[in-house]
Amino acid sequence: MFPQAADWVRSMTTFAFALLFLASVAGYLLNLRAARQLQGSGARLHSLAGFHGGFSFLVVLVPGFIVLILWLLLQGAVINALVLRSLPPGTTDGLDPGAVQLIVAEIRQIAGGRIFGTPEQWKIDAAARLTALRDTSATLMVVVVGVMSAVLLILSRMRVSPDFRARQGTEAIVNGLMIFCSTVAIFTTIGIIASLVVETWRFFGMVPWYDFLFGLRWEPQMPIRADQIAAVGAFGWVPVFVGTLVITVVAMTVAVPVGLFSAIYLNEFASPRFRAVAKPLLEILAGVPTVVYGFFAVLVIAPALRDFGVWSGLPIASNTALAAGSVTGVMLIPFISSFADDTLSAVPRALRDGALALGATRGETVITVLFPAAIPGIVGGILLAVSRAIGETMIVVMAAGLIAKLTINPLDSVTTVTVQIVTLLIGDTAFDSPKTLAAFALGLMLFVVTLGINVLALRIVRKYREIYD
Amino acid sequence: MADATQTGIGPRPVDWTSEEIGARVRRRKASEMRLKMVGLAAIGFAFLMLAILMVSLIATGWQAMTQTHVRIDVTYDPALINEANPARSNFRQMLQNSLVAQVPGATAEDGRALLGILSNAAQFTMRDRLLADPSLVGRTVTLNVPASDPYDLLNKGLIDHETPEELRRVKDNEIAFFGALAAQGRVTKPLNTTLLTSADSRFPELAGLRGALTGSFYALLTCFLLSFPIGIGAAIYLEEFAPKNKASDFIEVNINNLAAVPSVVFGLLGLAVFLNWLGLPRSAPFVGGMVLALMTLPTIIIATRAALKAVPASIREAALGVGASRQQVVFHHVVPLAMPGILTGTIIGLAQALGQTAPLLLIGMNAFVTAAPATPFDPATALPTQIFIWADSPERGFVSRTSAAILVLLGFLVLMNGLAIFLRNKFERKW
Amino acid sequence: MNDMRIAERTVGTNAAKISARGVQVYYGETHALKDVDVDILDRTVTAFIGPSGCGKSTFLRCLNRMNDTVAIARVEGTILLDGQDIYDKRIDPVQLRAKVGMVFQKPNPFPKSIYDNVAYGPKIHGLTRNKGELDEIVESSLRKAALWNEVKGRLNDPGTGLSGGQQQRLCIARAVATSPEVLLMDEPCSALDPIATAQVEELIDELRENYAVVIVTHSMQQAARVSQRTAFFHLGNLVEYGETGQIFTNPKDTRTESYITGRIG
């Protein structure tokens, strides 16, 4: 019986959207016709008939759409609360939020038709109630949207008159929509900060913040049974952060020299033909998804480094930071080279001519005049690259280690902030264990660090641009 | 006085023809040459990496283009058929018996080893044939089924016979059995269509990208439907209508910073807000698309604003001059002219979104699902997360399949970027 | 034209420092300079005048092979410096440019200290053995450029922090510091105010004692004030070349006359 119910919800939802859209189109046609009739009867309209139609279309569509989206987003939480409240008294007494969530999840599973074992009767009842509530909600949604559309349709139809400023009305709504679009970026930022801060706050309720910030051990494996040894996880982020820095340093050691020298060559020595070929090829390197680089690190670079370790006797760990770091560096080469290329090109020609006219070679011109002049911009670009290296995820997830070791030896295996975030959150995500929440604390640190670097870098770059504008 | 300074302004007269100066110039030229060489070497290094990347992908990936199949005659032995529920008959035993009968020199003890030659799918193929045609009981049919991963590798010459037997996935006698089958002409290596037509599987020989491709399609569709209108709306407002004040500055700074936020942070946002707070389904391409939309938005906004900026003021003035409202000017004249640039930016943004992995992992789009999602709300993987899953799988057959999946992904990226470049070149206008 | 006083003539005694014969310059398809013959005398200020776009800068940039840095530029003909063809394969433009200094229209000090700006040429060419000698060159160059007194206390300040006129004199000092034999100046005063212009003009007159100076200028008054010989270019042709006094008072070509009297330009 349950799966059919899901179908009902789905078709009702589709129906609601279709209804809304049809109502909007109907509004458009009605008002258009009404306006045309007015015109036909000789009245001079303030706005074109099309605007009367458009006005009705938007007046019906926009509020209905907002209501639908909010309904769909919020109904889950409301229904869950209602189901929980309807459970037999005492069921959830004394349970922590996590256990309650588990119960809700199980009820939802049953409602979805995935029944494992033989659940208690009250759970099956609750599942039935859940399904009923969902059906009701879906039906109600259609009714609400239908009534709303009808009312708005009539209201907007009544406004058709020769001196109604439909164009202004329509444009005001469009303007409002555009303003809303512009604020999505802000809402995204707010969403990021809110989610990170809230979950981190909860994390600090379980693990003291000073342990997190200054702790030297990171062992987030929580015991499965209470009597296990090593029953306490350790959540000191220092080794994780140091690992991130190690990999970043390795990456920049590859990317900065290669990127800068490539840029110098392209900017100063390359023939136009060579440039025309080389630049797009470098851009390909920039367009390769990071998961591909990760596989490349595992497939080619790490085995090569391992063989090299065996051959040379160097103690190269199998998950050495060199592998992930150098591949991250390769990924950043085009970023740095194109940034440096642009920056060098932005140095006024007069400076180059000045140096050449004194008898400097092209090489001397680049190294002693153009490069120093471009330094602020290049530093900004390198900082942006550093922030990317710190935030890089897939390469390190695939090629770096999982164990947090407090070391700065790049031959060793280290882990990074992003690796920990992904490994902590892949699979189960009960939102009540410090293990899950720790990932958000790491995420917050990652966000703060990269944001700080980005803001600094963008400021430097902007200053640089101002000098030579 | 004239004579003192004639040859130089410093304490020493300068003779530009002297050997000393000549040698110095040669040295300087040499160091310029070195700089040039270092620069060339740097570019060469980057290209070398690109070449190694591509070569290693193709070298491993092309192996996944074909899949070893074994043709065997199996008998639906009435003794092993479960009358009550034919689907639960002992197909494994039937396969074993048939194999033992067909491989010269094999005895009943070798049954299990022989069965290992065939993919696990063989028994389900048998079952499905029987269910479709119950009259097969007692008859013998010819099945063409995939070989299991070790034998696929063996057939492709990827198993080193020099490795000591105990370290090898296939033993000497198993190699002999397989050789015997091959000698009978029962082993073929057709095109691996499974790779595109099937969804994921634990067995490399049965695994395909259909689920991942569908998931990526739904996710990108969602991403496009959300980010394109919102991005254009925001860009038009900010570029054409917004008063230049603190608020619009703030939005601008916000967008620029958002473009540089690490992708994994967007995954955390999706996990906390979409999954945990709003209770949207886990692993759903729709949710993945919403997260990708947030990430793509800055790209689209920035590209659209650049395209709008490139439309000359004269066009706006001309339209305003004939009495159009500002919105009419923008929507009727400016936006259509800017459309190629907007589309180019959008396609490039979508291409970036297609390659995103970390945020999708965090919202669970690494689910193990053996069927392609029917709707954007069903659990699924995406192309890059599928690559991640396969890269992480221990079975050796997944190495070539990972490379093949990457080549498919890169193929899509090349197509999308090619389309973007085509649009830009075709419609690029010099004002 | 009333304030046009013509500089004292000391022409005729000097030998040709540079002689150009049949110089053609093309920028891609454009024929920017057509068959120019000119002898530039040592220890003389030679002015190039003419309407903008007529090829003055182009010709000037041929004299130290700065046109080599323009990818599409092509130079034909011969230019001899002290009897040697500067476009000869064996001539190194790097060395040539040290010998033929150049000052640009817009002051272009490097974003370095005043000291490092002046010391740049001597350093790269290795003209000194020690810091003391370098200091000496910097001081005498700055003195020569009449800038020493204004900057001697702040040699480590950035050169870009000076005023426009000071920057241009810094660039002159920078060019002078490599002990060039010829100094090319492309509209050196066009970005300067009248006071700075007067200072630079005075400087040019002094430089004449040691160098062959070639100055491109837009202002005929300036040409008249500082130069002994003047070349008039028009549409890529060298129309007339001779003593400044003669060009300004008694031009032979009607185009020159029209330009001088302000009818073309």
Ligand SMILES: Nc1ncnc2c1ncn2[C@@H]1O[C@H](COP(=O)(O)OP(=O)(O)O)[C@@H](O)[C@H]1O
């Ligand atoms: N780098 C260049 N590329 C193409 N054409 C140029 C370049 N420099 C100058 N020209 C052309 O050569 C002609 C002469 O220019 P120029 O010598 O700068 O004139 P002037 O200095 O007398 O004003 C002009 O028509 C100009 O457009």
Ligand SMILES: [Mg+2]
């Ligand atoms: Mg000029």
